[in-house]
Amino acid sequence: MGHLSSTRTMRLWGPRSLGVALGVFMTIGFALQFWGGPFQRRLPGLQLRQSWAPSPGLALPSCSPRQRLVFLKTHKSGSSSVLSLLHRYGDRHGLRFALPARYQFGYPRLFEASRVKGYRPQGGGTQPPFHILCHHMRFNLKEVLQVMPSDSFFFSIVRDPAALTRSAFSYYKSTSSAFRKAPSLAAFLANPRAFYRPGARGDHYARNLLWFDFGLPFPPEMRTKRGNPRPPRDPKAPQLRVLPSGAGPPAHTLDPNALFHPVPTLADGHSRTSSPASSDLGSSSFIQWSLAWLDSVFDLVLVAEYFDESLVLLADALCWGLDDVVGFMHNAQAGGRQSGSAVSDDGLTAEDRQLTARARAWNNLDWALYVHFNHSLWERIKQYGQSRLDSAVAELRARREALAKHCLVGGEALDPKYITDRRFRPFQFGSGKVLGYVLRSGLSLQDQEECERLATPELQYKDKLDAKQFPPTVSLPLKNSRLSSP
Numbered sequence: 001m002g003h004l005s006s007t008r009t010m011r012l013w014g015p016r017s018l019g020v021a022l023g024v025f026m027t028i029g030f031a032l033q034f035w036g037g038p039f040q041r042r043l044p045g046l047q048l049r050q051s052w053a054p055s056p057g058l059a060l061p062s063c064s065p066r067q068r069l070v071f072l073k074t075h076k077s078g079s080s081s082v083l084s085l086l087h088r089y090g091d092r093h094g095l096r097f098a099l100p101a102r103y104q105f106g107y108p109r110l111f112e113a114s115r116v117k118g119y120r121p122q123g124g125g126t127q128p129p130f131h132i133l134c135h136h137m138r139f140n141l142k143e144v145l146q147v148m149p150s151d152s153f154f155f156s157i158v159r160d161p162a163a164l165t166r167s168a169f170s171y172y173k174s175t176s177s178a179f180r181k182a183p184s185l186a187a188f189l190a191n192p193r194a195f196y197r198p199g200a201r202g203d204h205y206a207r208n209l210l211w212f213d214f215g216l217p218f219p220p221e222m223r224t225k226r227g228n229p230r231p232p233r234d235p236k237a238p239q240l241r242v243l244p245s246g247a248g249p250p251a252h253t254l255d256p257n258a259l260f261h262p263v264p265t266l267a268d269g270h271s272r273t274s275s276p277a278s279s280d281l282g283s284s285s286f287i288q289w290s291l292a293w294l295d296s297v298f299d300l301v302l303v304a305e306y307f308d309e310s311l312v313l314l315a316d317a318l319c320w321g322l323d324d325v326v327g328f329m330h331n332a333q334a335g336g337r338q339s340g341s342a343v344s345d346d347g348l349t350a351e352d353r354q355l356t357a358r359a360r361a362w363n364n365l366d367w368a369l370y371v372h373f374n375h376s377l378w379e380r381i382k383q384y385g386q387s388r389l390d391s392a393v394a395e396l397r398a399r400r401e402a403l404a405k406h407c408l409v410g411g412e413a414l415d416p417k418y419i420t421d422r423r424f425r426p427f428q429f430g431s432g433k434v435l436g437y438v439l440r441s442g443l444s445l446q447d448q449e450e451c452e453r454l455a456t457p458e459l460q461y462k463d464k465l466d467a468k469q470f471p472p473t474v475s476l477p478l479k480n481s482r483l484s485s486p
Contacts, residue, residue, distance in 0.1 A: 407451035
């Protein structure tokens with residue numbers, strides 16, 4: 001994974017700029033040699049900051065907490081739970097969020113800086129800096145860097161496309177025309193071309209949703225013009241070749257001012273047109289270079305199936321306390337498989353194994369992303385230390401359980417029919433029920449405030465932050481002055 005240079009003045013050819021330049025290869029056909037192995041950074045042990053029962057004798061970390069953050073919130077990948085901890089951290093520390101006017105940054109269109117509430121372009125007057133950009137968008141690095149400094153910590157989360165597809169099919173059944181036409185997920189995956197049409201309304205949810213969210217261009221053979229679908233043949237099995245760190249073809253001179261901008265997609269309201277240069281790339285090379293570009297831009301990519309392990313590594317990378325990443329799951333559907341639970345294919349029924357294989361093959365680009373970042377996560381775990389990680393994960397889970405028992409009725413997520421307080425009732429969408437939380441009565445004022453932060457769904461928390469950053473202006477009526485009689 002790419003890491004930031006410690007020299008903040010060398011931005012022209014720092015790792016972030018290198019990532020920008022590397023993206024040019026995917027659109028103009030140039031090749032670029034990655035710099036040598038990424039700069040590895042070892043942070044001290046996690047500090048456990050307990051709100052109600054502080055542990056004595058904890059050494060303060062020697063590093064400074066990172067507070068300039070860009071989180072790419074991918075769909076149906078456990079990202080709402082990550083968003084919750086970012087909301088809480090920023091709220092508690094008085095940080096300024098780059099907020100959308102509503103709840104998303106013009107998704108499914110590519111992110112544009114102009115969609116950030118209160119954003120003023122350079123030269124448009126002074127404005128307080130933004131600390132956190134974290135709501136739904138389709139990633140567009142050029143525009144993100146108009147809002148956030150280049151030394152921000154970039155991170156995201158991915159999920160096994162087999163599990164993601166199950167969740168997306170339930171959640172976006174009414175949104176995606178492909179899902180809506182299919183009588184069941186099994187029927188859809190048995191013959192997806194009978195239902196899926198590139199460019200049809202909402203069908204970006206039906207195939208390679210992670211790849212789409214990362215803002216990556218699609219391989220030439222997957223680009224189509226509206227009304228003329230030309231989908232590629234499905235592979236018999238996902239065949240992946242992951243580009244090793246530091247590997248690449250010989251370097252070429254690139255324009256340092258050139259910025260990677262993905263090819264417009266049908267979801268943007270434009271037909272895809274393949275450039276001659278990119279058409280020369282085979283799919284395998286195209287995927288490898290796409291993954292290499294992501295490696296150079298993102299400092300860490302979490303894996304939903306190893307959610308708690310990912311949170312420990314995130315706290316370590318950000319120099320945060322362990323309590324800063326302890327929280328409750330959000331936007332989980334009733335009966336759905338929770339993030340953080342990796343299931344071996346060996347434990348599935350024959351039917352489930354078939355669905356899993358078909359989902360991964362249909363979402364072949366997402367499968368490539370997942371395999372790549374799953375590998376990089378475990379490489380990072382190896383550097384962190386397995387026993388050290390196990391201890392931190394056990395502590396995190398114990399702390400989460402204690403918070404749930406202290407804050408929540410029943411100590412767990414509940415069916416929305418039991419949630420009468422609108423502040424904690426999650427937005428209901430899709431065919432499944434989205435679970436939420438009910439707070440216990442009798443909490444102290446301090447505990448009530450912290451438990452409310454933990455239980456507040458993402459839409460309500462966004463509204464809370466919006467009101468905090470942009471308080472409504474109230475015009476007081478002018479008092480009529482009394483005229484003295486002559």
